[in-house]
Amino acid sequence: MVPIEDAAIVDLYFARNEDAIVKTQQKFGSYLLKIAMNILTSRPDSEECVNDTYLRAWNTIPPQRPNILSTFLGKITRNLSIDRLRHLRAAKRSAQQSHRETDMDGSVIEITGAQYDLSLSELEEVIPSEARPDGKVADTVGEELEAKELGRAISEYLRTISEEARKLFIYRYYDMESVKDAASLLGITEGKAKTLLFRTRAGLRTFLEKEGYQI
């Protein structure tokens, strides 16, 4: 089976042809599910997020014409998954009870968002802000830092480091792969990956300081 080109899939969206979703699912389904699973760890929730991704893509193309379809879809899935995780946690907190779900294989799992939590804890050290005891970003900094602006700054920093370190950072904090899986993707040892990530985070902190982000 010859893979259909991304541009052809986008054309199907523009033609309002429902095959667009079928083709998207065939080509990117497993990739998107992987992103959602890394964040949510629950397959039903992840599948729901992926389906929402297709709907979101259907509604936004047109007018948008993504240059890189995989990235476009991946970002939607990632954002939807993070939003869903936060929503589930908020619901859990409000209900004051542990939210449990049943996985596909019938085993009961607890929604932990393990890799999400680990990513969060690792990135805590990066933003050079005077965090308040409650963990909230200080207003003087936080409100100024729009996510997009910070994203651009991080992109700029990532362009200054090695390709290996850059990819590893993206696997770990964008895809939220475990360190082990991220290392495996690059064909390096877990220990080396940890060292590389540590240096990248330290470098990012220094970079953000130099760029004038409030300490």
Added chain:
Amino acid sequence: MTKAEKLIDAVGYLDDDLIKEAERVRFNKTLRRTYSKPMRFAALAACCAMLVFGAFLFPKFFINLGNKSAQEAAAPASAEQMVMAGGTSEAAVAEEEILEEAKTADKAETMTVTNEAVEEEAVDENGLTEEGVTPADAGTAYGGTELLIWTDSAATVTLDGILYQAAARKDLAEGIRGSEMTIDLFDLSAPAGTVSESSDQALVGSACYQTTVDEVRYLLVEQPDGLYLFKEKTK
């Protein structure tokens, strides 16, 4: 929202080309999985072929092993018999039985084996041909042309001043350093010369065909009953 959550969100706004660069590795792996099915089938087919080939060669290996054992047991007795050249003893009878076994095993190989010349050859009362070779020693044919193996390792011929010794049977059975010694290796269209000297006078003046395998010269000496293989004698 905590600062780390803010950063996680910001990472979601990384430039597309950076993400694409990283995802290429993942997609390449996915594509390899998608398109490796034919390769998997090919690999599976190759494995099956190797298994069949192995199943064919494995018993053959033991047959060859048996041949060698039989020949090693027979060779000293044969040499002794050549020297004594007299009286049929029990040992000589036993030797013939062993060599018969070896010959029978040879027939089990895929190579074409004919013994017509040997069967037609007159055998004296000692069980020896005129050249002093037992019928069981000879008669392996390749591609329809007979190639006789001289089991008397002492027999020698000289061609162009180079001394050749009768090749042992195992030279043929095992191949010579990985190159199977077959009659095809020799150019039979033009003789390289004639035997000038030989430990067996019957071979003197016989036409010879020469080839070289792994820098070792081999001779086929033509006789009425077939071709005899000789190997360059090394010091």
